[in-house]
Amino acid sequence: MALSATAMAAATARPEAAPAHAERGATITARGLGKAFGAKPVLRGLDLSISAGEFLAVVGRSGCGKSTLLRLLAGLETPSHGRIAVGDRAEVDTRTIARVMFQEPRLLPWARVLANVEVGLGADRRSLAGRARALEALASVGLADRANDWPSVLPGGQKQRVALARALVSRPRVLALDEPLGALDALTRIEMQQLIEAAWRREGFTSVFVTHDVAEAVALADRIVLIEQGTIALDVPVDLQRPRHRGAPEFGALEERILDRLLGAGEA
Amino acid sequence: MTDAVSPYAPPAPTEVAPARGSPGRALKETLSNLSGWIAPALILAVWQAGSSLGYVSETLLPSPSSVLAAGWRLTRSGELLVNIWISFCRAMAGLIVGGGIGLAFGLANGLSKLSESLSDSTLQMVRNVPHLALIPLVIVWFGIDEGAKLFLVALGVFFPVYVNTMHGVRSVDPQLLEMAESYGMGRAALFRRVVLPGALPSIFVGLRFALGVMWLTLIVAETIAAQSGVGYMAMQAREFMMTDVVVLSILIYALLGKLADAVVRALERAFLPWRPSLLKD
Numbered sequence: 179m180a181l182s183a184t185a186m187a188a189a190t191a192r193p194e195a196a197p198a199h200a201e202r203g204a205t206i207t208a209r210g211l212g213k214a215f216g217a218k219p220v221l222r223g224l225d226l227s228i229s230a231g232e233f234l235a236v237v238g239r240s241g242c243g244k245s246t247l248l249r250l251l252a253g254l255e256t257p258s259h260g261r262i263a264v265g266d267r268a269e270v271d272t273r274t275i276a277r278v279m280f281q282e283p284r285l286l287p288w289a290r291v292l293a294n295v296e297v298g299l300g301a302d303r304r305s306l307a308g309r310a311r312a313l314e315a316l317a318s319v320g321l322a323d324r325a326n327d328w329p330s331v332l333p334g335g336q337k338q339r340v341a342l343a344r345a346l347v348s349r350p351r352v353l354a355l356d357e358p359l360g361a362l363d364a365l366t367r368i369e370m371q372q373l374i375e376a377a378w379r380r381e382g383f384t385s386v387f388v389t390h391d392v393a394e395a396v397a398l399a400d401r402i403v404l405i406e407q408g409t410i411a412l413d414v415p416v417d418l419q420r421p422r423h424r425g426a427p428e429f430g431a432l433e434e435r436i437l438d439r440l441l442g443a444g445e446a
Numbered sequence: 447m448t449d450a451v452s453p454y455a456p457p458a459p460t461e462v463a464p465a466r467g468s469p470g471r472a473l474k475e476t477l478s479n480l481s482g483w484i485a486p487a488l489i490l491a492v493w494q495a496g497s498s499l500g501y502v503s504e505t506l507l508p509s510p511s512s513v514l515a516a517g518w519r520l521t522r523s524g525e526l527l528v529n530i531w532i533s534f535c536r537a538m539a540g541l542i543v544g545g546g547i548g549l550a551f552g553l554a555n556g557l558s559k560l561s562e563s564l565s566d567s568t569l570q571m572v573r574n575v576p577h578l579a580l581i582p583l584v585i586v587w588f589g590i591d592e593g594a595k596l597f598l599v600a601l602g603v604f605f606p607v608y609v610n611t612m613h614g615v616r617s618v619d620p621q622l623l624e625m626a627e628s629y630g631m632g633r634a635a636l637f638r639r640v641v642l643p644g645a646l647p648s649i650f651v652g653l654r655f656a657l658g659v660m661w662l663t664l665i666v667a668e669t670i671a672a673q674s675g676v677g678y679m680a681m682q683a684r685e686f687m688m689t690d691v692v693v694l695s696i697l698i699y700a701l702l703g704k705l706a707d708a709v710v711r712a713l714e715r716a717f718l719p720w721r722p723s724l725l726k727d
Contacts (some may be wrong), residue, residue: 253629273628286627288643288720297639300630328723348629 189313202273203231203384204265204351206251212408213246214260220246222295222408232265233378234433235399239340239440244405245356248388252276252354264352277350279358283337285329292316292325292339298348315347316340318380319373335366346377353378355387359394371398392440396433397422404439412439508690513697516690525679530698533675536592537664537702539631540599545656548604549649550610556645557637562612569608577601578666590671595664602663606655614648615641647721657706665699676702 206228213221220243224343240246249255251262253272264272277298285294295312302308316322319339329337338358345353355374359367375398378385389395395402396416404412414436418428490510496502504512508524520526546668551569555562579599588594627642669676676695683691 228540254624273630278625278628280621284621286622286626286640286643288646289639290719297626297629297631306708328720330720389487396549 188213194387202351202382203229203347205230205263205264206352206384206386208251208258208260209262211247211250211257211262211410213243213250213255214258221225221250221257223413224405224409226403228384228386230357231384233375233398233400234387235395236386236388236405237390237395237402237436237440238405240390242405243408247405248278248354248356248386251386252278264298272352275350276352277348278346279338279341279353279355281360283329283334283341285340285344286339287329289329291321291327291329291332294340295328295343295347298344300347300348308332312343315343318346318377319343325400335362335370338362339368342370342373342377346381348406349381350383351385352386355385355389357388357390360390367394374398377427392433392436395422396429396436397424402436404436412436441444454649459594493700500687503688505687508693512690513693516688516694520694521681522689523658526694526698529674529676529679530702533668534702536595536668536675537599537660540596540664541603541656541660543609544600544603545653547600548607548652548656548717549611552603552608552649552652553615553645554588555602555608565703569605573605573723578663581667582668585671590673593715594671595667600665602659603656606659607649607652610648610652611645612643614652614698617648618644648719650710650718657703661699661703661706665670699717 206226208224208226211221211224211226212219226246236244236247239394246255249265250257251272253264253276262272265275285291286297289297291423292309292312295316296303296308298315299308299312302311310341313322313325316325317323319342321343322334323337324336324340329340332340341358359370362370371394372388385398387395387398396418399416401413401415403410403414406412416432418426418432422429493502493507494510495513497504497507508516517526551565555566567640580601581598584594584597588597607691622640622644623636626636631639664675665677668675671679672678676698680692680695684688
């Protein structure tokens with residue numbers, strides 16, 4: 179399931195510099211963010227600022243509230259306390275500028291692959307230009323030749339690539355990723371990480387990537403926050419050159435530092 | 447069409463591979479289709495032999511050949527086709543009316559809590575009355591007019607369609623709904639592109655159940671209260687001890703049931719081409 183030549187070309191088309199970042203990506207500011215389900219608080223007074231075009235990874239143990247944070251930032255849930263501002267104006271509906279890649283691909287089984295990508299176009303779906311954009315997005319994830327297939331015949335990794343194309347075609351200013359690679363095998367994961375990183379560099383949206391895999395966070399993010407018991411326990415920048423090499427000593431040192439913090443918190 | 451399915455019971459879901467591919471596969475498929483007919487053909491042969499050799503009384507159970515002869519006789523007189531047509535029209539009218547109302551209630555109650563709280567418990571109570579128990583009352587209301595048959599068939603067909611439609615709407619994957627909403631689909635688009643296609647397999651299950659109930663109701667109604675139709679033809683024949691026509695009528699009901707089942711399968715193939723069971727080769 180190697181990426182096609184087009185996808186690789188797209189991935190390497192733009193090197194380090196990403197001039198679109200500042201225009202496309204939206205800033206996200208959360209102040210005193212709290213969320214409780216019933217009597218059980220999940221997030222407690224969390225403050226977080228994400229700059230435009232930044233790639234933020236959110237790590238933490240399962241049940242720490244990281245997925246809830248993502249769902250709040252993406253506008254899928256409303257906060258119990260505090261507020262979130264996405265973009266320049268506070269009154270912008272987050273859901274119009276943020277897209278979510280879920281843990282599951284969540285493709286419509288009764289729509290062909292291309293039609294599933296076109297879900298991301300919204301009202302532009304019916305136009306010719308829209309169709310061309312959907313095909314282009316599908317090509318950018320290396321699946322142009324699967325446009326007419328039903329989702330059920332695709333393997334898991336390809337389904338997630340379709341979901342990525344669906345998110346990209348809507349030209350999001352924020353892409354929220356909720357452990358989208360958790361169910362994939364190791365090789366497919368690395369391919370998907372490269373695709374996501376390439377799309378982020380090319381299009382310059384702000385990324386919020388929730389994961390339980392610290393190495394994945396270090397490989398992709400500009401900055402990593404660690405959530406513990408509903409608040410931010412650690413907030414570290416990742417000053418590593420891209421493309422990053424997992425074998426590099428700085429890579430390993432950072433990964434270990436975050437892992438130690440995670441494990442230490444477990445014992446406490 | 448390999449298995450013999452009673453027209454009264456809902457047929458088991460079957461996996462139909464689309465007919466395509468190599469000639470070898472086509473031959474294999476033809477053979478496997480034919481294999482289902484071996485048992486019925488054997489039974490017919492034994493039956494015919496028993497009648498011809500005089501082991502089976504012709505008045506109690508006429509031989510296949512005399513049933514065939516009766517069929518030919520009635521076809522030439524035109525009586526058979528007229529009666530089949532009348533029964534068919536009654537069945538369709540009842541299915542459209544009852545199924546249509548069932549679909550409407552099923553969608554409404556699946557989508558709206560308010561609608562459900564207003565009507566569901568009432569409908570569930572009515573559902574527990576066997577609709578054939580209403581025949582004496584229906585004859586008082588409608589006489590043995592067309593209205594009586596339409597009412598009974600529609601009532602019988604309503605519940606399987608209603609229950610399965612509501613269930614289908616309810617069991618649409620909430621994750622897909624959340625995804626579609628997060629992509630800004632409005633209520634109409636959500637219904638058309640997510641809820642309805644998601645509920646469709648279940649609606650088809652309801653339709654299959656409904657077809658079984660439809661024939662059953664029609665047979666009972668036509669033998670008790672009718673002046674035309676296949677059931678009436680059978681009852682008339684009984685009066686004159688024409689058992690060949692009685693057996694013919696029973697076979698026609700079986701064939702009509704089988705035909706209805708084949709139509710639903712064709713519809714499923716047309717409307718649910720995405721289902722993994724249909725994609726398997």
